[in-house]
Amino acid sequence: MNNELKSTKESALFVMDGVKGGHDGMNVSSKKKFRKKNQEELDLVKLANELRSGSRNSLAKAITLIESSNNQHKELAQALLQELLPYTGKSIRIGITGVPGAGKSSFIEAFGMMLCNMGKRVAVLAIDPSSSLSGGSILGDKTRMEELSRDQRAFVRPSPSAGTLGGVHKKTRETMLLCEAAGYDVILIETVGVGQSETYVRGMVDFFLLLVLTGAGDELQGMKKGIMELADGIVVHKCDGDNVRNAKRTVREYKQILHFLQPATPGWMSKALPVSSLEKVGLDEVWKMICDFEQTIKASNYWEQRRNGQTRDWYHSMITDFLIDSFFNNPEKKTQVKVIESAILQGELTVTQGVNKLFRE
Amino acid sequence: MNNELKSTKESALFVMDGVKGGHDGMNVSSKKKFRKKNQEELDLVKLANELRSGSRNSLAKAITLIESSNNQHKELAQALLQELLPYTGKSIRIGITGVPGAGKSSFIEAFGMMLCNMGKRVAVLAIDPSSSLSGGSILGDKTRMEELSRDQRAFVRPSPSAGTLGGVHKKTRETMLLCEAAGYDVILIETVGVGQSETYVRGMVDFFLLLVLTGAGDELQGMKKGIMELADGIVVHKCDGDNVRNAKRTVREYKQILHFLQPATPGWMSKALPVSSLEKVGLDEVWKMICDFEQTIKASNYWEQRRNGQTRDWYHSMITDFLIDSFFNNPEKKTQVKVIESAILQGELTVTQGVNKLFRE
Structure with a gap:
């Protein structure tokens, strides 16, 4: 990670020389400072432009800058973000949560690939170090979105591992803004639905999706209290093979429970859908649901209101x-x-x- | 209310004269201050003793002192409370919530009278100005616990009307401690389950009771999100006349929903019961449930742990x-x-x- 940052600072291709010579009142250290500041600003403009033109390397560098705890980097990061603010806000922001084992990685891999093949650019971020993106998968590396990570239309970034959760969620928010400026249409933010992170995610996304397995009752016992009430949609996952019948019954059970809860988003009745990421069944229905949601909520003006x-x-x-x-x-x-x-x-x-x-x- | 306070300050029956004469280094104002301070302390000791001996008037005076926003009164109130702290903590603290119309007043009246007739002393407090105690009842004065208010074994105190909710909940906590020092065995704290007040109440009681009406689905729509997850017990109220069948079905529905939720108190499976305050049916079952709860949770040591x-x-x-x-x-x-x-x-x-x-x- 540090290498990415270093290379930005060393490659100053477009740097002007600054004030040469100068009057006697300016000492050497001041001159150096002045030149350094000028150079950094130009580097930032260059980085911002490259990022906006779609360079995944520049995006990675920018995120590293955002995540840095070095005070000078922090200032640069904020200056970069300010530069990019006018180009943010155009994606749809989707939060994805579920207990460990619900299959978040395989869902994001399959769902993300489908979106890429539809011509979308997809960024995947994780909000906590225990998410599957950052290594939470008990099934090993194979399930960690290999195909999506390699796809040029996608950008997959694990969670920053340092700092408190409060700090992490700040960095994920700012990373999301960088991805938007880089032209990603869909931002998927993964979180493990067992701590307080899902409240943070709910506070930064438009649509919040909960992944569950069959057997609603047992499943919910391990889930965090109140998490269903945050969800705009529930995916009953692994609806394949012998499990199809069970999964469909679970969908009905969740629909019944949803009926008892207040909607997570005013004007939207939360839905439950069966999905198999393995057999790629139901993924298009999930996307349709999210598009319906976007249309409905934008029409009611609640979209902008929620984001503000x-x-x-x-x-x-x-x-x-x-x-x-x-x-x-x-x-x-x-x-x-x-x-x-x-x-x-x-x-x-x-x-x-x-x-x-x-x-x- | 102010009269109660005034009378304490004027009736200084047990006040000693303080230091008479005194040396020359003490001016008149100092002497006055000294005497005043002495007098106040003695008043406090007297008030504390009367309160502990069961005087409802003294309790009312003490609460008025606690609720006062006058800085001098505030200090006196804290000194009084400190004096009484060793005698607090011995009651069972019960929070009662429910949407307007659920019949909180008539339940508390019937439940409180039953407890009084069992030999208990019962204090009823309200946490928000919109509670039925303070005048929220749309059915007029008749439902506002007339019998209980007149009973010498009970003490009914409406909510302090001033201040933000945060301030109110502070005063209700301190009022609860005063009631405990005055020897009340059961403290009922009423709140309207539509704001954030029920979270405050959950944070100050041992047992949290939710009152609902028949038709769980419709009912829950008007209820605050997540409120069921705070409840140790649910009373399906107005289980009388034509409504008995419906109420019993609703109890079953709530039991089913409770099955999906994590218990509000570790080690206790929340229960749902049908109750008619009109026909006085099921009230004893509610008390039995609360006693079971107390026994179970005290055995697990969670009781003290939660209070601390x-x-x-x-x-x-x-x-x-x-x-x-x-x-x-x-x-x-x-x-x-x-x-x-x-x-x-x-x-x-x-x-x-x-x-x-x-x-x-």
Whole structure:
């Protein structure tokens, strides 16, 4: 990954020389700084242009820049993203979740290939390190979207492995914007439906798809509470061979449960569909469902409204995270919080007294 | 309400005279302050003792003190609460929710009277201004627990009407502690299951009861998403007259849905029961369910663990609220947040750039 970044910084083909000579008031270090800054800006413009023209290498470099924790890289990354903002927002953003073993990789491989063959450009991102993209598959490498990864019309990127989930979801959002600027029509964001990551994904996509297996009852026991209520569509997967009958019955069961739940998207009745990625059956129905969804929700103006709301929520949650992190990561405060917490649990202080004490000291 | 408070402050029967005369270094104002402080402390001890001996008037005065927004009252309230903390925690705390019209008032009236007749002391609190306790009933005054309110073994207190919900839930928590110190065995906390209040209630009770009507499907449409997953028990209400058959079918439907959900309390399978408050049928079954629950969960040690966790969460959420409130209520910050938000939504700034700008300025 670092090599990609290094090569950007070393290849400064279009760099002008900057101010040569200069008056006496400018020392050597200032001149170097000035030249460096100029060079970086030009590199950024070049990187942005290459990315927009469809270079998968440039996209990969840009994502590496976004994921870097180096402060200088961070600033460059934000400048690049700002440059590209006008070209974002044109894809359909689809979140895909399901318990481990539901077959997310094989579904994304089959579904993504179908979309590519329909002339779409497809980007696949993962939001958590435990996703199948990043190596969660227990069946080994063969199921990890080999065909899709090699296809020139697709771009597959595993999750950033560092940082807290909150940080990862920030980076995935920004990576999604980069993919849009690079002209990808469909963004698939994979997540494992067992933690809190699916709430983050729901907060950044238009359509949220839940992959399940047959036997709704047992299956749901292992699923996170409330996850069905986030889904615009449910795919009952592995509807093939001996399993077809079972899968179709499970579809009916899910339809019944969906009837009891409020829709995840106002104006859209969530659907359940049987799919076999192995036999490539039902994939076109899933795409049809998503297109129906897009048409319906765009007609009701909720599409833009949700996206603006998502950006606003993202901004506000980043503010809140900043406030909370800078308080709780302060070592002195951390100790005080603990000491007062003990006093509260011992019944020596009321909670209100504890909080007052904390902010008075 | 203010009169209750006033009378405490005026009737200082047990107040000692304090230091008489005193040396020359103490001026008149200091003496007054000293005497006043002494007097207040003694008033508090007296109030605490009267409250603990079961005086409903003293309990009402103490709650008024807790609900007061006057800074001096706030301090007194916390001192009183600290005095009483060792006597709290001995009740069973039950949250009761349901959509408007589910019959929360008539259930609490009938259930509460049954408990009183079993020798229990019952306190009823409401967490939001729109609850039936505070006047949400569309059927008028008659349904508002007239019998229970008059019973000496019960204490019925409507919700504090002022403040945000976050503030209200803080006051309800502290009111609950006062009721426990006053010797109430069962605390019923009523809330309307349509906002976010039921999450607050779930965070302060041992057992959470959901009241529903017949026709699970239609009923659930008006209910808040995910509310069933908070419930340890579901009462299908108004199981009387022509409605008995329907209600029993609805109980079966809910049992089926509960089967799909993770239990709200680890180690407890949530139950659904038919109840008629009108004909007083099934109320004893509800109490039996709650006693079973208490026994099961205490045996698994989860009881104390949950209560400590609730106190810890309360403490942490008050810290977080304080941080967020003091940031967003700062008029200067408020304006900056808005200005930057607009720039972000216009695509002029990335979200990360916006947040950086906000905290750099």
